[in-house]
Amino acid sequence: xxxxxxxxxxxxxxxxxxxxxxxxxxxxxxxxxxxxxxxxxxxxxxxxxxxxxxxxxxxxxxxxxxxxxxxxxxxxxxxxxxxxxxxxxxxxxxxxxxxxxxxxxxxxxxxxxxxxxxxxxxxxxxxxxxxxxxxxxxxxxxxxxxxxxxxxxxxxxxxxxxxxxxxxxxxxxxxxxxxxxxxxxxxxxxxxxxxxxxxxxxxxxxxxxxxxxxxxxxxxxxxxxxxxxxxxxxxxxxxxxxxxxxxxxxxxxxxxxxxxxxxxxxxxxxxxxxxxxxxxxxxxxxxxxxxxxxxxxxxxxxxxxxxxxxxxxxxxxxxxxxxxxxxxxxxxxxxxxxxxxxxxxxxxxxxxxxxxxxxxxxxxxxxxxxxxxxxxxxxxxxxxxxxxxxxxxxxxxxxxxxxxxxxxxxxxxxxxxxxxxxxxxxxxxxxxxxxxxxxxxxxxxxxxxxxxxxxxxxxxxxxxxxxxxx
Numbered sequence: 001x002x003x004x005x006x007x008x009x010x011x012x013x014x015x016x017x018x019x020x021x022x023x024x025x026x027x028x029x030x031x032x033x034x035x036x037x038x039x040x041x042x043x044x045x046x047x048x049x050x051x052x053x054x055x056x057x058x059x060x061x062x063x064x065x066x067x068x069x070x071x072x073x074x075x076x077x078x079x080x081x082x083x084x085x086x087x088x089x090x091x092x093x094x095x096x097x098x099x100x101x102x103x104x105x106x107x108x109x110x111x112x113x114x115x116x117x118x119x120x121x122x123x124x125x126x127x128x129x130x131x132x133x134x135x136x137x138x139x140x141x142x143x144x145x146x147x148x149x150x151x152x153x154x155x156x157x158x159x160x161x162x163x164x165x166x167x168x169x170x171x172x173x174x175x176x177x178x179x180x181x182x183x184x185x186x187x188x189x190x191x192x193x194x195x196x197x198x199x200x201x202x203x204x205x206x207x208x209x210x211x212x213x214x215x216x217x218x219x220x221x222x223x224x225x226x227x228x229x230x231x232x233x234x235x236x237x238x239x240x241x242x243x244x245x246x247x248x249x250x251x252x253x254x255x256x257x258x259x260x261x262x263x264x265x266x267x268x269x270x271x272x273x274x275x276x277x278x279x280x281x282x283x284x285x286x287x288x289x290x291x292x293x294x295x296x297x298x299x300x301x302x303x304x305x306x307x308x309x310x311x312x313x314x315x316x317x318x319x320x321x322x323x324x325x326x327x328x329x330x331x332x333x334x335x336x337x338x339x340x341x342x343x344x345x346x347x348x349x350x351x352x353x354x355x356x357x358x359x360x361x362x363x364x365x366x367x368x369x370x371x372x373x374x375x376x377x378x379x380x381x382x383x384x385x386x387x388x389x390x391x392x393x394x395x396x397x398x399x400x401x402x403x404x405x406x407x408x409x410x411x412x413x414x415x416x417x418x419x420x421x422x423x424x425x426x427x428x429x430x431x432x433x434x435x436x437x438x439x440x441x442x443x444x445x446x447x448x449x450x451x452x453x454x455x456x457x458x459x460x461x462x463x464x465x466x467x468x469x470x
Contacts, residue, residue, distance in 0.1 A: 077278030079285050081217025084224045085275070086293025089353025090268040091227055091300060092346050094261075096325055096339065098301055099308035101261045104254040107247045107309045111302055113255045114262055118298045120413075121266040123447060125290045126437050127416035128272040131423055133281050134431045145273050145357075145364035150415070153422040153429065158415075163365065165411040170270065170358045174385035177351045182389065184344045197389050204348055205382040208355045209374075213278055216352065223349045224296070230342040231300055235307050237334055242310040249309075260405045260454055265301065266294060269412040270357035277360075283436055355381055405458050413451025417444045 102110035128149075135144045135152050150162040178197050185196035207219055272290070279285040308328070329335050355378075362377040420437070421444045423429050437443055 077213055077275075077280060077285075078217050079279070079289055081213065081221065082275050082279060082285070082289035083293040083296075084217065084221040085271055085353060085356075086268050086289055087296040088220050088224050088227075088349025089271050089357075090266055090294055090297040090350075091224075092265070092350045094265055095297070095301060095304060095346065096343070098262065098265060099305055100325065101258045102305055103309060104251060105258055106250040106254075107306055108250045109252045109255040110258060110262075110305055110309070112252075113258055114298065114301050114305070117259060117262045117266055118294060120447070120450065121263065121269070122291060122294055123437055123443070124412050124416040125269045125272050125294070126287060127420045127444075127447070128269050128412075129276055129283060129286045129290070130431075130433055130436050131416070131419045132273050132276045133283060133286075134423060134433050136276065136281055137432050138430070143273075143277055143360055143363060145361040146411075146415075147361060147364045149273075149419055153419040153426075154415075158418070162411065162415060165407045165415075166270075166358075166361055169407045169411060170354055170361075171384060171388075174351065174354055174358070174381075175388045177347045177354070178385050178389035181344060181347045181351075184340050184347075187340070194390050197386055200351075201382055201386045204351050205355060205378070208352060208359070209378050216356075220349060220352055223345055223352075227342060227345045227349065228296075228300075230338055230345060231304070234335065234338045234342060235303060237332060237338065238311065238328055239307045240311075242307060244310075247306060247310045256457075260409075260458055262301075263413075263454070264405065264408055266297065267408055267412060268294060268353065269416070270361075271353045273360055274356050283433065287436060406455055409451040409455050413454075414448050417447035417451075420444055421448075 098110075102113070105113070128146075131149050131153060132144055135149050138152065139148060146162050146166055147159060150158040154162075178201060181200045182193050182196035185191070185200060186193050189196070191199075207216060211219065268290075272286070275286050275289055279289070308325070311328075325339070329339070359377045359381045362380050363374070366377065420435075421441070423431050424435060424444075425441070439446075
């Protein structure tokens, strides 16, 4: 953010002098272990003397204070702003394409699939938050991204895999966002594509660079409300011929094939470290932001799916694949402009979330001094997508179609569960935050196994398609 900084303060007393001396007298490995234990303890605060007598486990309340360096005032993060950040990052223009992949399954089967994917992605987001806050405790600093989380829990191989997947997914999507938004601006204003791309990048990228938490939250909230308004207009226009019998058509056998696309529509985990920093490590607030922030897109997905599949009868189990949105465009001239407005707003909010997540990731990756990291990290974040969108964005679209599912499910499916498993069950790591996702090894195994099953099924499908082409 622009002027906010994170100040870590001890929440329990520092170790006494005698303990410090005893630590220094022991082996380096033992000193590191005991020192890490004290850093973890300093990040925890007991609720009260009475609660301590009943339960000796320290309760985590807040890790940091967000302090405005200009006014030196405490600026706590807003839960409402965080909800809008999650919702805006999740809702992309891809929501309009969901009926195209769910039409064969029908509304009821696809609704069950959507709810299942929503719950799954909530769990992975909470696992990211849990590991992020524990990593904050151990490192004694905010702004912790997936780099530090993977290094702490999974080692060098985990860091390299996370970095490759994260950078590929984020740069490819940012290129797609800039390219699609520039098309919309050019069609509306009649200016060249390079001017449209530069205008979009400067406007939304400048907001991320110069805006404070409050400003970004306010603008993002306005954009989310505008998305809901344009979406409502689109639903009203499209729902004139909705039929109950069409909504009841169901083909559960076709539902699994839509899981990868629906899961991709619930990607927001890249902004979870930003939430943890903005909300000062308060996991109760982070949990509320994740659950409510993803519930908004879920409602939009279900409503849009119902409207489109309910107006086109005979799709479930028919084996006929068409684009319902194109059919709607051709039948009603008002739909086109509303779709363009909705798409632009959805791209804008997703762009903000991905820029914030990627800039934090790059800052953590480069490990530059605090005074130097912001200009460089935003330059590295904003400039490549702008340039690449003007060269040949189709390459990135094809790369996303081919490997996007794998990268997202590895990064936001396998990785959160693997990091949490290492943190919870490793003798070398300590976690002052109690698990916020119940179920222990069973839940973590389900999360990792579910992602791996989808990944291998997609790889098998791609191999069969390539063999068919040859």
